[in-house]
Amino acid sequence: MLIAPWFCDGCGRQNGITRYQCQHCRGLNTYDLCDQCILHAPTLHPHHRFQLIQQAGVGTPTNWVGREQRAVLY
Numbered sequence: 471m472l473i474a475p476w477f478c479d480g481c482g483r484q485n486g487i488t489r490y491q492c493q494h495c496r497g498l499n500t501y502d503l504c505d506q507c508i509l510h511a512p513t514l515h516p517h518h519r520f521q522l523i524q525q526a527g528v529g530t531p532t533n534w535v536g537r538e539q540r541a542v543l544y
């Protein structure tokens with residue numbers, strides 16, 4: 471799962487839960503839009519296709535997994 475910080479290239483908001491990533495602009499210079507800006511994608515970033523990336527890892531307690539692993543070790 472991709473949990474790396476990201477900025478919306480439309481409004482500059484950081485780490486929105488819903489992230490649409492451009493399928494054409496990959497690598498060092500990715501182009502991402504939030505759920506609001508994706509509505510304006512034809513204007514902001516025309517002729518490129520976007521893929522919805524679910525940020526399932528954001529907001530979920532990751533230490534829960536750590537506790538489980540420790541329980542197994544003991």
Ligand SMILES: [Zn+2]
Nearest residue numbers: 478481504507
């Ligand atoms: Zn945005």
Ligand SMILES: [Zn+2]
Nearest residue numbers: 492494495518
């Ligand atoms: Zn693009």
